[in-house]
Amino acid sequence: MGSPRRSRRRRWASLLGATALAVTAGGALAGPAGAAVNVDFPTHCVPPPFAGLPPIDGTTTARITVDNTSPEVGDTVAVTYTVVTPAANNPTALDLPADIMTPTGLVTLGGAQTGNVTVAGLRSNPPVPGLGAFPSFSMNGTFTVTSPGAITLSPGDYNIHTSYILELDTPCTVINPPAPVSETITAAANPPANTRAISLGSASGAPGAAVAVTGSGFTPGATVTLAGRSGATQTADTASVVANGQGNISSSLVVSDLTTTGVVAYEGSAWNSAVGAGPVAYVVINDQPIPEGSQKLTTAVRAGILSMSQAGDAVTMSTVDVGSGQASTGALNPVTVKDFRGGPAGWSLTGKVTDFSASGGKITADKLSWTPACTTKAGSPSTCQAGSPGVVGSAGATLASTPDATVAGGEFTASAGLSLDVPAFTPAGTYSGILTLTLS
Template identity: 50%
Template sequence: MAVLAATTGGALGAPAAAEGETPPGQVDFPTHCLPPQEAGLPPADGPTTARITVDNPAPQVGDTVTVTYQVLRTPAVAPLDPNGAGGELPADTLTPTGRILLAGAQSAEVTVVGAKRNDPVPAGTPLPAVTMTGTFTVTAPGETTLAPGSYTLHTGHLLELDTTCTADTASAAPVSARLTATPLPTANLRSVFLGAAHGGPGDRVKVTAAGFPPGAAVTVAGRAGAAETADRVRATADERGTALVELPVTDRATTAVVAYEGAAWTAGRGSGPAAYTVIAVTAPPSVTPPPSVTAPPSVTPPPSVTAPPSVTPPPSTGTQKVTATVEPGALGMTQTGEDITLGAVPYGDGGAAPGRIGTVTVTDARGGPAGWSLIGKVTDFTGPGGIRIPGASLSWTPRCVAAEGSRSVCTPGSAGVVGADGALLASTPDAPLVGGTFTIDATVTLKVPPYTPPGAYTAVLTLTLS
């Protein structure tokens, strides 16, 4: 559903036409104009010459597009003086409003409004050209066409009078402009979670692979740096996109576990690595028994021989191997509060509702080579009567600070749209040894369209750490 808005800002026009040529986007369509009853005039039928331009013909989903609707010629005439005195319509007493019809990838009506600005118009002569502008939010990828709809010319001299012109029902208004929207980049939400961060050779570690398409063939494998090890098991993601497996870790080179779709791991279809340490079991040193000694046959000493003095044997010695183990911990996060209250915006004007997410603290005590990423995604905002503001209207500017002594460098995500597909809030890179404590927050802004009905609009922001 398009978001309707009125604005006085101008739009960037299409390139000017050469002399004698029809400007790009200029169309004619038959119209039926009903003058105000007080004017005592008959309906006026005739062609309307119009032109629609957009400020961005190649937006992304979630972008706000400004549209301009120019009525260059109309069959509507200035209403007569109700007292029959003739005269003219004074300057700056004409206010136009209109509708633009969207079709194709996105179907909706956009309301446009023009400034109260005109030269004097003699009574009964055609009303002058007018320009109206408005905005709408792109909600779907693909080509959307824009066609001129009905328009109303309001005059505020002596009486408040409306002349309304609609397209002839026998033929639809022709397309005046087109735009082609591209989808937002899709965040990779694939991730793995381990039941244990370390174990002995041959231990079976419980692995949860999440964020995959339902029914996808998922490979869970050990990794040493950028290369895979011999540890591998395959499974199929369930209807929630999750695969639960037990991975036998027999390769002592394994330092992490990843999950992916396809023949090999890729950044677009694979998870980040989850650190795992294989703890070798050290066997006690073997002791070689001393060789057996055969006693010599007894010899009877001669009676005159004196026995030699006794010899004291040397002291015995032994060694012991001392081993200390530093056990890796876990990757986790905490957040301050669960509610985010954005600033209020005035009805009619709309605008930006500012706020800040609850501060998130990430602790990485795994001690392995794998970095981490924190992804956020938001649902649509739902208000009174089920009216929605698209989640793509919420944007943020992330910030991340590493505590003193942390081994990893924390990088905040890019400022931009959050949306239902997700966006990166913060991350740390893979490195030979990672870890630390990181404080993350972000300022957020919700773009509220003008004339959004009053009330509270609520959405859910979900943060996923992997």
């Protein structure tokens, strides 16, 4: 029979070893999954050396989910690494208490963007019975998209930290990295803002007069087309100029069409607001003599502006109970967009939201989603397109838009159903966030 002291050492070693291999349950809420799938991979877990337990080689089942499967370069993507089935069970007959374990880990990126995303979970787990299966746990993190194309996400190494009697770590590594791909996102290029601009030497001229055109912000060395506009239609009055090494242009355009209302400049084979500037107002003054016995009738159609107005500046969303894990819902106040510019350019209405804050806590901006809707007033040349349902967040999302077109403009009403995913045990309080809309 061994000494009482030796028996206590063995019991403590077993207890510490079992605790070090336990895992957390729950964690932050996972984002909506795209094509995410569970994957299995061999894992090597090493208990603390003095715990008296050998390494455990087992199979981990895990899943990677993201909040946005179609981001743009520059967007921040939230990642959730869920270990569905850990590589090991509780190896002892000892029951393990709740809330003693905190997981951390890595998500491996591949394809168009490589590297690792650091993720971490909460210190929260249910009690684990002796010889019982360890529960699932989740870890969360974010990364910034730096390259366009398909980006793969695979589960990587993870570590289980325990705070029970002693502070211990149990690292679990992928035996044959990288693990299988669990999720793939496709990132789009995010073109830079259009800073092209032009100015005219005169706002009017006789038929056939040349107007000086200067501009900046064009692609150095690019061929730039100068053209007259008659409302939303390009006239036959065109010229071309090559931008210098600083992206500046200086030339002239002979304007003969009596219906001209403006002048534009653009790169490429046809007008596109993304690579163009203008229209800048220009009027052809018809100085032809009036035949005897005739009267000259003249009118003008004045271009308006792109504007928006909203039906209110406050939205009260539904109340949820602590512990319910329900969503707080509401409706965005309708937004009216008026496009009376008379040109070919479309518009985009985007929104972004701050974190929801209260004296008792915070609900992060990525918990707010919306389902956009948009209607077009009869007779409008353009047709409004609603943005895609999904997360609004601090990075923002599109509420509504209209495309560039030969004839563009009109009056539109945009709205959206709102849903705030409130974590189950968010502290009680009144939480407020600011949703900012931008029309461009």
